[in-house]
Every structure is written in structure tokens, then in C-alpha cells.
Amino acid sequence: MALPQHPLDHRYRGEHPLRSVAYLLQQDRGRIALAALAFAIKHSPTWLTPVITAYVIDVVVDHRPISGLWAGTGLLLVLLVANYPFHLLYVRCWYGSGRRMGTRLRSALCHRMQELSIGYHTRVSAGVLQSKVIRDVEALEQAFAQTGDMGLSALATLVGALVVIGLRTPAFLPVFLLVVPAASALVMWLRGRLRAYNESFRQEVEQLSSRVSEMTTLIPITRAHGLEHTALRRVDGTLRQVLTAAMRLDRLNGQFGALAWILLNVLGVGCLAGAGLAAYYGWLAVTPGDVVMLSAYFSSLTAAVTTLMSLTPVISKGLESVRSAGEVLEEPDLEHNAGKTEVTAVQGRxxxxxxxxxxxxxxxxxxxxxxxxxxxxxxxxxxxxxxxxxxxxxxxxxxxxxxxxxxxxxxxxxxxxxxxxxxxxxxxxxxxxxxxxxxxxxxxxxxxxxxxxxxxxxxxxxxxxxxxxxxxxxxxxxxxxxxxxxxxxxxxxxxxxxxxxxxxxxxxxxxxxxxxxxxxxxxxxxxxxxxxxxxxxxxxxxxxxxxxxxxxxxxxxxxxxxxxxxxxxxxxxxxxxxxxxxxxxxxx
CATH class of the missing domain: 3.40.50.300 (P-loop containing nucleotide triphosphate hydrolases)
Structure with missing residues (x-):
């Protein structure tokens, strides 16, 4: 009886890993859309608070009806209480989709390993294959989860804040829109280097997995011949290579984070000063509440864009894990049985x-x-x-x-x-x-x-x-x-x-x-x-x-x-x- 055809069989052919991830998530598109909607509702207090704060300040400064203060406060309280059920809905849909994606990829890898020839398995270490099934899929699941928690948060803040700014103080919208292309340029500049460093680090960890697997298998021989120090020297050499690759990757991520933080905060200081001057000299129709709102939004936007950029190494690592899994999924050295005659009896000649x-x-x-x-x-x-x-x-x-x-x-x-x-x-x-x-x-x-x-x-x-x-x-x-x-x-x-x-x-x-x-x-x-x-x-x-x-x-x-x-x-x-x-x- 032939093995059941798996969704990823003969699918991965070196295309961009995002397409493979989208294919893995195809069955959960509805859940992912529902999760994004639930997140937008539960996260709304984050980007609504500055505009409600600005409204309350203007009520106090201009001595408007006090009912405005109670209305703004009540709206915030309702949205804060609504966070609980919508957060649970988000976790169930988003995290569940990520877990199912990981399960599908692990299943695809195990199916393909059963189909690969014995010659392939003699060439590729069992430790390397185990690392792909466990570590690489786990990295992809973590990248998907963090993309939801941090990425959706950042996107909701960006969209919500930009919409409010465009409606309330449109003159400042072009200034805020500078943040996104500036950050994008920085991300694009570092993306190629991040991918190369992630790939190098992944290969070093796979080599370590193979070394440890080899060491544990040989422990009886090692112990019998008193070769513990020799075995440890081999593993220590690989550990040093992993350490070097990891520190190199951390250093690049550190440079990335520092440059992004400086750039975005310099822009934030400029925006605060510009809003204050516009209100002080009356250049634009900007109220005191608007100055507070713009300052708060720029801080939020700075945090949101920084968060998006900090996701780059996480996403790069997840996509590199998909490429790593693809090395198995697109391996052509298969034992081909599909469509061939099934053996129902054997005489033995x-x-x-x-x-x-x-x-x-x-x-x-x-x-x-x-x-x-x-x-x-x-x-x-x-x-x-x-x-x-x-x-x-x-x-x-x-x-x-x-x-x-x-x-x-x-x-x-x-x-x-x-x-x-x-x-x-x-x-x-x-x-x-x-x-x-x-x-x-x-x-x-x-x-x-x-x-x-x-x-x-x-x-x-x-x-x-x-x-x-x-x-x-x-x-x-x-x-x-x-x-x-x-x-x-x-x-x-x-x-x-x-x-x-x-x-x-x-x-x-x-x-x-x-x-x-x-x-x-x-x-x-x-x-x-x-x-x-x-x-x-x-x-x-x-x-x-x-x-x-x-x-x-x-x-x-x-x-x-x-x-x-x-x-x-x-x-x-x-x-x-x-x-x-x-x-x-x-x-x-």
C-alpha cells in the first residue's frame, strides 16, 4: 500500500521560503484573518489613548463640557475590558495556526525522510536531520508567534496613529511618513548580511548536533580506550566555531538595533520641536492637546518601527529554517514507487x-x-x-x-x-x-x-x-x-x-x-x-x-x-x- 501523498511532496523547488510558509498556512487563512481582527480590537487602546488624552487636555484647557472627559474615559475603560476575550481569541487562532504549520512541516520532513534513498541517509548525519525536524521547525514557530505578537502590534499602532494624524493634523503626516521609508532602507541594507550570517550560524549548529550525536554513540568505545579528552577536543572545536558564529550574528544584530534606535529618536526629537514651535508661534492650527498627541504618537511610532526592524533577524532566522527544511524536501535522491506495480505475492525467484x-x-x-x-x-x-x-x-x-x-x-x-x-x-x-x-x-x-x-x-x-x-x-x-x-x-x-x-x-x-x-x-x-x-x-x-x-x-x-x-x-x-x-x- 502506497504511503499517503503529503501536501508538501514535490512542492518545494527552491522558491522563496515565504511562499512555502504561505502554503503551509493555506488551511488556516480564515483563522489568521480572524486573529488579526481580534488583535486590532484588543490593541486599539494603545493607539487611541494619545488622541483621547489630547481631547481631555483640550477639554481642561478650553473649559469645554466635562461630559467629554467622562466619555473619553469610559471609551478607554470599555476597550481595556474587551482586551481579555479578544486576546484569548487571538491566541487560539494565531498560535494554533503556528502550531499546525509546524506540525505540517515536521510531518512533511518525516514523510520525505522515509522516501529518501538509503544512500542519502548514509551520506547525511542523523543528527543533522534531527536538528531540522526539531530545531528548525521550532525556530519557524517562534518566528511566526513573534511576528504576531510584535508585528501585528507594531502594524496596528502604525496604521492607527497615521490615520488619526492624517485626520486631525494632516500637516504633520509627511513628517511621520518619513519614518517608514527610513527604517525600510536600513532593513534592506542589512537583510543580505543577516541572511548570510543566519545561514552560517545554522550550519555550525547542525555540525554541532552531528558531533554530539557522534560523541554519544561512541561513548562506550571512547570510555573503553580512555579517549575522553580526544572526544571532548573534537566537540570543543565545534563549540568554538558555533560561539564565533553566534557572536558574529549578535554583533550584527546589535549594530542594527543601535543604528535604528538613534535614527528614529533623532526624528522624534525633531518632530516634538517642530510641533511645539508650530503651536507657540501659531504657524499651524495645533492645540496644546495636539502637541501632546504628536509627541506620544512619535514615541509610539518609534517603538513600532523599531519593533518591526527588530523582527528582521527573527524572521530571517525563521526563513532560513524553511530553507534548511527545503534541503530535505527538495532532495531528489528518492526511492520512486509511485505508479509502479504493487506486489501481492512472492514465490521467491x-x-x-x-x-x-x-x-x-x-x-x-x-x-x-x-x-x-x-x-x-x-x-x-x-x-x-x-x-x-x-x-x-x-x-x-x-x-x-x-x-x-x-x-x-x-x-x-x-x-x-x-x-x-x-x-x-x-x-x-x-x-x-x-x-x-x-x-x-x-x-x-x-x-x-x-x-x-x-x-x-x-x-x-x-x-x-x-x-x-x-x-x-x-x-x-x-x-x-x-x-x-x-x-x-x-x-x-x-x-x-x-x-x-x-x-x-x-x-x-x-x-x-x-x-x-x-x-x-x-x-x-x-x-x-x-x-x-x-x-x-x-x-x-x-x-x-x-x-x-x-x-x-x-x-x-x-x-x-x-x-x-x-x-x-x-x-x-x-x-x-x-x-x-x-x-x-x-x-x-
């Missing part, structure tokens, strides 16, 4: 026809002119020196890699024409190091399956020689195994991996060095379990110990990505070829 495969960073192919026909239910063992191409062949069988030459047929159909996700429902892999997650024994064995009875789980564990230690665990099947199965031994984890394979009843089985890291007792138990697992299935096995593959139907010896010889254990020994040499070396 696999034919390699002059298959070739070469990695991007290699000047020679890892597999070359590889031709092999595997019958349903046959066990094929692959042996050879390191780098001979064994793991590449296994990855070709799984479909993690696609041939760069030749073709692979599954039951007579070219695998290029098949939906590999549906094919893998009939395939199981038992790797050298079992991959378990933080959960119970039951969860790990039945991962991805539903409605599995306890009898079925116990039968799989029994066939995997795992029931004997499972029943000794504190809570049996419901015992939590710890992160990556930390509470289990290597042999126990491997037997759980075999039980996970058994319960799926696969038609094709891949065993990659499944016993190489085990002690003799655990190896014997795992070999017994593997013997039950391979029955009636097409099996590809790579084994470090040649003694474990003697029972294979055929053994293929690989050299430089080619099959040098193939046959049964006895046939290859009689031929006295490369396999016989490997066997002699292993017995020595």
Missing part, C-alpha cells in the same frame, strides 16, 4: 542479469557483471574479502540500491517496475547488529503488525530460542528492553530480531553477518533459530565464519564485485579455488 552498481564517490563499480539465478526456497551464501561487494548485493536484493546497469527480476518481473514498499512486506532482514527501540519485547517483535495474538508471539519467540530468557524477565513479554535494547545481551537481541522475522513469515530472507559478534553459546542458539527461519524461504546470507554456511545450497565467492566461483561447500573445496583458500585460512 530472483534473477540477476549482468547487474552493475557503483557508488557516487567511487571510481570503480562495487558490483560488476553479476549474473545469478536463485530458485524459490534456495539458500545462497556470499563470501569474499572485505570490499568484494557482498553487502552491496544484499542491498540490491532489499531494494535499498538500484542497479546502474543490468537488471534484477523478482519472479520474472523487473524490480524497477515494482513498488518496493509492497515487495518488502514479503522480506525480512536479520542484520549483524539488531535494531531495537525503546519499548517492550512484544512491541519489538510485532513492530508494524496489528492484532497479533500472544500465542503467535510466543511461538515466534520459541522458534527463535528466545522464550527461555523472555520468561525469566521481570514482566515477560511486557518487559521494556531499553534504548536500542540496552538491557539485553547481543545474543538475546539477535534472537528477538529472528523472532521479528519469523512472525512475518517472509518469502525472502536476508542474513547479514547475523552471528559474527556472538559468543559460542549464543551463536549456537542463534544458529538453531536461523535453521528454523530459513526453511522454505529464499535466503541470502553473508557470514563472517565460513563454518556457518556449509549447509547453504550454493556458495558464491565474490572478488572485485564479480562471482569468481559458485557451488556447494564440497564442490568448492574439491575445486581448490579461492573458497578453498579462505577455508584453509579460517581453519589455520
Amino acid at each position: 530472483i534473477d540477476f542479469e549482468q547487474v552493475e552498481f557503483g557508488y557516487r564517490d567511487s571510481d570503480r563499480p562495487s558490483v560488476c557483471d553479476f549474473t545469478l539465478s536463485v530458485r524459490p526456497g534456495e539458500t545462497i551464501a556470499l563470501v569474499g574479502a572485505s570490499g568484494a561487494g557482498k553487502s552491496t548485493v544484499l542491498n540490491l536484493v532489499i531494494g535499498f540500491l538500484r542497479p546502474t546497469g543490468g537488471r534484477i527480476l523478482l519472479d520474472g518481473t523487473d524490480m524497477e517496475e515494482l513498488d518496493l514498499r509492497s515487495y518488502r512486506r514479503f522480506l525480512s532482514v536479520v542484520p549483524q547488529e539488531s535494531i531495537l527501540f525503546e519499548g517492550t519485547v512484544r512491541d519489538n517483535v510485532t513492530y508494524g503488525l496489528t492484532d497479533v495474538t500472544e500465542e503467535t508471539v510466543r511461538a515466534a519467540l520459541r522458534d527463535a530460542n528466545a522464550l527461555e530468557f523472555i520468561d525469566r524477565l521481570p514482566r515477560g513479554l511486557d518487559t521494556v528492553v531499553g534504548e536500542r535494547g540496552a538491557r539485553l545481551s547481543g545474543g538475546q537481541k539477535q534472537r528477538l530480531a529472528i523472532a521479528r522475522a519469523l512472525i512475518r513469515d517472509p518469502r525472502v530472507l536476508v542474513l547479514d553477518e547475523a552471528t559474527s559478534a556472538l559468543d559460542p553459546h549464543s551463536e549456537r542458539l542463534v544458529q538453531q533459530a536461523l535453521g528454523r527461519l530459513v526453511r522454505g524461504r529464499t535466503v541470502f546470507v553473508v557470514a563472517h565464519r565460513l563454518s556457518t554456511i556449509r549447509g547453504a545450497d550454493r556458495i558464491a565467492t565474490l572478488q572485485d564485485g564479480r562471482i569468481a566461483e559458485i557451488g556447494t561447500h564440497e564442490e568448492l573445496l574439491r575445486n581448490g579455488g579461492h573458497y578453498a583458500l579462505l577455508q584453509s585460512a579460517a581453519s589455520a
